[in-house]
Amino acid sequence: MSMTATVPRFRIGRVVYLTVCGLIFTFLLAPLVVIVPLSFNSEPYFTFTEGMLRLDPEAFSLRWYRQIASDDVWARALGNSLLIGVTATVLATSLGTLAALGLSSRAMPARRLVTGLLISPMVTPLIISAAGMFFFYSALGLSQTHLGLILAHAALGTPFVVITVTATLSAFDRNLTRAAAGLGAGPFETFRRVQLPLIAPGVLSGALFAFAVSFDEVVVVLFMAGENQRTIPRQMWAGVREQLSPAILAAATFLIVFAVLLLGTVEWLRRRAGTSVGA
Amino acid sequence: MAGAVNRPRLRAAGLALPLVAFIGVTFAVPLATMLVRSVYDPIVADALPDTLDQLRDWNGEGAPDEAVYAAAARELLLARDERTLGRVASRVNRVRGGLRSVVVNSVRRLREIPAGPWREAMIDIDADWGDAQTWQAIRTAGDRLTVRHYLNAVDLQRLPDGSIARQPPDRRIYLRLFLRTFAVSLGITALCLLLGYPIAHLIAHARPNRAGLLLALVLVPFWTSLLVRTTSWIVLLQTQGVINDLLVAVGLIGDDGRIALVYNMMGTVVAMTHILLPFMVLPLYSVMRTIPPQQMTAAASLGARFPKAFRRVYWPQTISGVGAGSLLVFILAIGYYITPALVGGQTGQLISNFIAYHMQVSLNWGLAGALGGILLGCVAVLYLLYDRVVGVERMRLG
Numbered sequence: 001m002s003m004t005a006t007v008p009r010f011r012i013g014r015v016v017y018l019t020v021c022g023l024i025f026t027f028l029l030a031p032l033v034v035i036v037p038l039s040f041n042s043e044p045y046f047t048f049t050e051g052m053l054r055l056d057p058e059a060f061s062l063r064w065y066r067q068i069a070s071d072d073v074w075a076r077a078l079g080n081s082l083l084i085g086v087t088a089t090v091l092a093t094s095l096g097t098l099a100a101l102g103l104s105s106r107a108m109p110a111r112r113l114v115t116g117l118l119i120s121p122m123v124t125p126l127i128i129s130a131a132g133m134f135f136f137y138s139a140l141g142l143s144q145t146h147l148g149l150i151l152a153h154a155a156l157g158t159p160f161v162v163i164t165v166t167a168t169l170s171a172f173d174r175n176l177t178r179a180a181a182g183l184g185a186g187p188f189e190t191f192r193r194v195q196l197p198l199i200a201p202g203v204l205s206g207a208l209f210a211f212a213v214s215f216d217e218v219v220v221v222l223f224m225a226g227e228n229q230r231t232i233p234r235q236m237w238a239g240v241r242e243q244l245s246p247a248i249l250a251a252a253t254f255l256i257v258f259a260v261l262l263l264g265t266v267e268w269l270r271r272r273a274g275t276s277v278g279a
Numbered sequence: 280m281a282g283a284v285n286r287p288r289l290r291a292a293g294l295a296l297p298l299v300a301f302i303g304v305t306f307a308v309p310l311a312t313m314l315v316r317s318v319y320d321p322i323v324a325d326a327l328p329d330t331l332d333q334l335r336d337w338n339g340e341g342a343p344d345e346a347v348y349a350a351a352a353r354e355l356l357l358a359r360d361e362r363t364l365g366r367v368a369s370r371v372n373r374v375r376g377g378l379r380s381v382v383v384n385s386v387r388r389l390r391e392i393p394a395g396p397w398r399e400a401m402i403d404i405d406a407d408w409g410d411a412q413t414w415q416a417i418r419t420a421g422d423r424l425t426v427r428h429y430l431n432a433v434d435l436q437r438l439p440d441g442s443i444a445r446q447p448p449d450r451r452i453y454l455r456l457f458l459r460t461f462a463v464s465l466g467i468t469a470l471c472l473l474l475g476y477p478i479a480h481l482i483a484h485a486r487p488n489r490a491g492l493l494l495a496l497v498l499v500p501f502w503t504s505l506l507v508r509t510t511s512w513i514v515l516l517q518t519q520g521v522i523n524d525l526l527v528a529v530g531l532i533g534d535d536g537r538i539a540l541v542y543n544m545m546g547t548v549v550a551m552t553h554i555l556l557p558f559m560v561l562p563l564y565s566v567m568r569t570i571p572p573q574q575m576t577a578a579a580s581l582g583a584r585f586p587k588a589f590r591r592v593y594w595p596q597t598i599s600g601v602g603a604g605s606l607l608v609f610i611l612a613i614g615y616y617i618t619p620a621l622v623g624g625q626t627g628q629l630i631s632n633f634i635a636y637h638m639q640v641s642l643n644w645g646l647a648g649a650l651g652g653i654l655l656g657c658v659a660v661l662y663l664l665y666d667r668v669v670g671v672e673r674m675r676l677g
Contacts, residue, residue: 013585017477017481018481020477021477021478021481024474024477024478025478025493025496027474027553028478028496028497028500028553028556029496029499029500030515031500031508031511031512031514031515031553032499032500032503032507032508032511034511034514034515034521035507035510035511035514038514045519046513046514046517046519046520047514047519047520047521047524048521048524095297095298095301096298098294098295098297098298099294099295099297099298099299101294102290102291102292102293102294102295102296103291103295105287105290105291105294106287107287107288107290107291108288108291108292108295109288109291109292112666114295114299115671116662116663116666116671117299117302117307118295118298118299118302119671119674120302120306120307120662121302121306123610123611123658123662123665124310124614124655124658125613125614125615125616125631125651125654125655125658126614126616126617126631127614127616127631127634127635127638127651128310128313128614128634128651128654128655129306129309129310131313131634131635131638131647131648131651132309132310132311132312132313132314132651133305133306133309134638135309135312135313135316135644136308136309136312136313137309151305152305154301154305155301155302155305155306156306158298158301158302162298163674187290212502215504216504216505216506218505218506218617219616219617223638223639233504233505233506236504236506236507236510237506237617237621240506240509240510240513240621241621244513248510249510249514252504252506252507252510252511255503255504255506255507256499256503256507259499259502259503259504259507260499260502262502263495263498263499263501263502266502267495267498
């Protein structure tokens with residue numbers, strides 16, 4: 001009797017639980033899923049037209065993609081985003097990897113304090129960082145320059161490199177460096193031929209994080225960029241604030257595809273790091 | 280011997296040094312200068328040094344001597360030539376409302392006056408120059424160091440007699456704003472926990488292949504541009520948007536009864552919960568993965584119903600994940616700027632938006648610095664707590 005009573009209750013609980021989870025996943029994904037078809041809207045609206053719901057091919061078009069592709073402003077924004085993003089990433093990754101190597105050493109003095117300082121750009125409210133950087137960089141003549149934005153974005157990206165590389169290093173088997181040293185390799189050669197190949201996936205995913213930070217950053221850009229440094233997020237901001245047009249949705253779809261590619265790469269690297277470093 | 284002990288220390292420190300220096304120059308020093316700006320305001324002191332010097336001998340009652348007027352006339356004209364007059368006038372205006380136009384208009388007319396005596400000339404241009412309160416305001420504005428911005432940021436003011444009092448009721452905005460920011464962030468944290476807990480549980484105890492897929496569904500929004508996600512919420516929630524269309528189509532609301540879901544606090548809360556949810560799911564998932572699912576089965580076979588088994592067995596083991604996720608979400612929420620700015624409308628603005636306003640529109644940089652300083656202080660306390668409880672280097676990123 002008690003058995004028959006608990007089984008349905010268990011089933012009902014399970015169904016409720018799975019339904020709730022399904023709704024939460026819908027909440028997570030709906031915003032991304034809705035944007036993609038709307039970007040093919042042939043009308044200048046932000047909502048599904050009747051034609052779209054009937055799947056009428058007339059209701060869909062590439063006009064917003066064509067508009068973005070033919071618009072110089074978007075092309076220049078993409079150029080700026082890539083230039084600033086790539087340069088900031090190289091800077092953040094090299095400095096961040098070196099620092100992570102130091103922080104992972106047991107001999108590191110004041111490790112907690114230094115780690116706290118190096119991670120702080122990640123948790124400081126962006127508006128405060130941006131305001132401070134605006135004043136300081138203006139005084140140095142670096143506002144409204146690419147260099148200023150590169151330095152700012154590199155600073156914001158380094159915590160992500162430090163965290164991912166430190167995490168990879170914590171799984172690193174220190175006996176390997178000792179073995180290399182025992183076989184006569186100097187510290188630099190040990191790093192280049194033993195440590196670096198093994199932590200490379202961690203370094204790369206840190207770099208991708210740093211790039212994603214720069215590629216998505218808009219607050220510092222709002223404060224510091226002039227006309228010549230407008231980036232993709234800055235264009236999106238202008239589009240949402242000033243003239244809402246479905247062209248924004250085409251750009252957004254492009255960015256979603258880009259995010260999926262980035263995520264795929266990072267997950268692939270994580271799996272590689274997981275199998276090769278082991279320890 | 281000492282050298283042998285210290286070499287690894289030096290090497291480790293040497294590796295970290297370049298980044299420490301880089302963060303110092305590109306990030307920490309700029310932040311510090313912003314905070315200094317909130318207590319150090321030399322604009323009037325630099326523009327009117329002689330005037331302030333002369334005012335030192337003035338007893339604070341009645342109109343000051345001709346020497347003060349002569350110095351003020353000369354230095355105000357100079358400030359106009361050097362294009363600092365506007366900022367001087369704004370600064371004085373913040374001590375005593377209405378003085379901006381007095382200063383700016385008077386200087387325009389002062390240019391036409393070839394020579395003194397300046398006292399009559401200035402009082403003739405504007406009777407306010409004969410008012411002791413005008414000169415008191417200039418003297419107060421001439422202090423380089425000031426706690427005025429911090430007083431302002433917590434709705435206090437310094438009265439002319441030097442005592443500290445609350446702002447008049449219609450100017451008390453910032454304490455409420457801080458409270459609102461905290462309350463909203465707390466609400467968003469609670470929502471993230473409520474939504475994040477079940478799906479983290481689902482992912483943590485699913486079969487490996489399915490878990491990978493479900494985790495990817497959490498991570499795709501995490502990697503997608505913030506602006507994209509905010510834009511999508513506008514598309515979904517606006518009055519002519521997808522959700523309202525859907526509600527009208529199924530007949531829940533009439534076409535004239537469309538609900539304002541965005542450009543208000545609702546928009547801010549929904550969009551921010553969506554954006555911050557992955558930051559809650561990831562630490563929860565990390566912790567839940569280590570809990571053997573057999574424990575709950577064991578509890579059930581020992582007679583505990585689900586609520587009791589959950590409360591006594593499962594939940595206590597997830598506390599560290601709950602703490603890590605909640606702290607992180609709360610820290611990120613109280614400093615949020617972009618999303619409230621785009622979807623918050625008038626009522627959904629948080630403290631960061633007012634900092635931006637004072638940076639870009641009102642140009643009251645000192646107040647922006649003070650509001651930022653208080654916000655930064657709150658974040659710093661929470662960050663230290665996070666470091667204590669979780670350890671900053673163990674933050675999980677995707």
